[in-house]
Amino acid sequence: MPRLAIYHSLLKFKHHPSAEELYEQIGKKNPGISLATVYKTLETLIQHNLAGKVMSTEDKVRYDGRTDQHIHLYCQKTGKIFDYEDPELEQILVTYLKKKGISNFKIKNFQLNINGETRKLKQKPKSIKNKL
Numbered sequence: 001m002p003r004l005a006i007y008h009s010l011l012k013f014k015h016h017p018s019a020e021e022l023y024e025q026i027g028k029k030n031p032g033i034s035l036a037t038v039y040k041t042l043e044t045l046i047q048h049n050l051a052g053k054v055m056s057t058e059d060k061v062r063y064d065g066r067t068d069q070h071i072h073l074y075c076q077k078t079g080k081i082f083d084y085e086d087p088e089l090e091q092i093l094v095t096y097l098k099k100k101g102i103s104n105f106k107i108k109n110f111q112l113n114i115n116g117e118t119r120k121l122k123q124k125p126k127s128i129k130n131k132l
Contacts (some may be wrong), residue, residue: 015080016062077117
């Protein structure tokens with residue numbers, strides 16, 4: 001099934017890929033899947049809350065297999081987007097936003113994007129965990 005292959009491939013990426021990157025990865029094992037199928041499947045996954053859309057600092061669309069609230073690190077050198085795990089920072093933000101309160105607006109979740117450059121890593125992390 002093309003949809004499952006696309007979804008599983010999205011989940012395996014260590015960064016947030018573009019549709020073209022997914023297509024290249026999937027095409028190796030599934031040559032019958034077109035780029036249009038990848039795009040349509042990604043939109044279906046987003047509609048069913050199984051994936052998310054993330055804009056890069058260059059305004060390019062990337063896709064995220066995680067739909068929970070989390071922080072993104074944008075590498076301005078490579079253009080890649082990584083998840084950043086820091087429950088303490090997330091709690092500080094939630095507490096701060098609740099304390100500030102915005103009249104006539106209920107905050108359901110938030111996105112925090114941190115821009116910078118990755119250092120040369122020996123291994124590419126699945127997700128970067130609180131190592132700033």
